[in-house]
């Protein structure tokens with residue numbers, strides 16, 4: 001007899017964790033990761049043949065698991081993208097003094113450019129340092145106040161001023177929220193200065209990533225940053241070249257930013273001159289969507305979304321001789337979890353009141369593009385998506401005792417995950433690294449902006465623990481590197497346990513009488529008005 005994990009399967013509300021063989025289930029989960037992150041799929045870059053194979057695999061599994069197609073073309077929802085790729089050796093940048101003296105900047109070593117169809121091929125403009133570069137009306141905070149930005153490049157230091165809650169800070173730092181007020185103030189571009197204390201990646205890896213193609217929507221009306229003629233990031237080690245003659249150094253600014261203290265605003269002494277050559281073309285890649293129908297005559301028209309991005313970075317510059325960025329944890333792992341959860345729901349014939357909408361999205365690594373498209377053009381009626389449970393790089397590198405939950409205090413979904421996790425003996429932790437902006441860095445954010453309450457997860461740990469070090473080490477060495485592949489140590493049983501917790505969360509949300517709701521004091525509740 002097959003064991004069922006739902007000890008009280010007949011009772012829709014109180015589901016208990018049944019006997020589950022996590023070792024065996026972990027292997028099934030890993031098999032999906034092994035295929036999706038295999039060299040054969042070439043890193044699943046959006047628009048590539050490898051991505052198409054991955055999409056076909058996911059659609060095939062959805063079908064096997066009895067899910068109905070929920071795309072616009074079977075299981076697919078095709079999305080068109082405009083690709084911009086730098087011709088690095090023909091692109092140049094320099095700083096120009098008022099006396100005409102020119103100091104060349106080296107692409108990669110000093111700066112990297114992020115491209116879009118509005119990127120200016122030739123540009124020379126004055127620059128102004130605008131602190132954190134944020135305009136947050138709800139906190140009466142505006143770095144642009146009284147600053148003349150007309151025709152200028154806004155230079156800012158990444159960071160958060162004091163008194164800014166994590167989610168609000170994260171939202172304010174998204175490309176669109178940051179760029180909109182700058183454009184309105186007349187700015188033509190941005191240069192981001194990084195605080196070396198809060199960088200995810202060593203500069204060397206950021207420099208290598210400049211060769212990756214940049215993408216945005218083919219349809220101009222959908223693009224988040226129209227009019228952005230220059231978008232650059234500067235190596236902390238080179239930043240004082242830009243600040244020369246202003247009386248400020250990066251070190252001084254970082255000391256203030258580390259304390260979340262106010263930053264000065266000042267004109268830079270040197271003009272920024274840039275020549276960019278880039279290649280442009282259009283590609284298409286699908287989101288993959290499938291639905292498991294609910295059984296409640298009314299609630300089946302509401303959808304609990306489970307999302308995970310299927311794309312990764314493709315083939316790039318080699319690191320240690322390996323040029324395939326396989327993206328095993330980022331995010332073959334999340335898609336594999338979706339597939340496992342769909343399989344388990346199918347095999348256990350779990351009865352659900354609401355419908356579950358499984359979406360494997362494209363273009364996440366290019367700026368959450370696939371999810372943004374899906375959330376704005378859902379294949380189900382607008383307003384019928386009641387929650388998004390997003391799975392992205394949850395990192396099962398050690399046993400699951402702590403579950404870090406992004407968005408925990410924003411909606412009633414936070415109460416749900418607390419209840420579900422405690423039944424499994426897992427302690428829920430709040431976002432421990434708000435400065436990493438995780439709430440806006442994965443696909444849940446696309447749903448949040450459409451008013452849909454959402455959560456995202458990662459394996460948690462205690463401060464100073466071995467697990468915390470394992471996590472930090474992973475980010476430093478494997479995150480967005482070719483070594484995030486299938487030859488790394490992963491705790492398969494822990495991944496299966498995570499899937500089990502997610503499965504129960506999904507079932508609880510699908511079967512609850514109440515639709516998930518934003519907390520009244522959540523900043524993000526505003527996006528739900530009018531739904």
Ligand SMILES: [Zn+2]
Nearest residue numbers: 330331365480
């Ligand atoms: Zn990623």
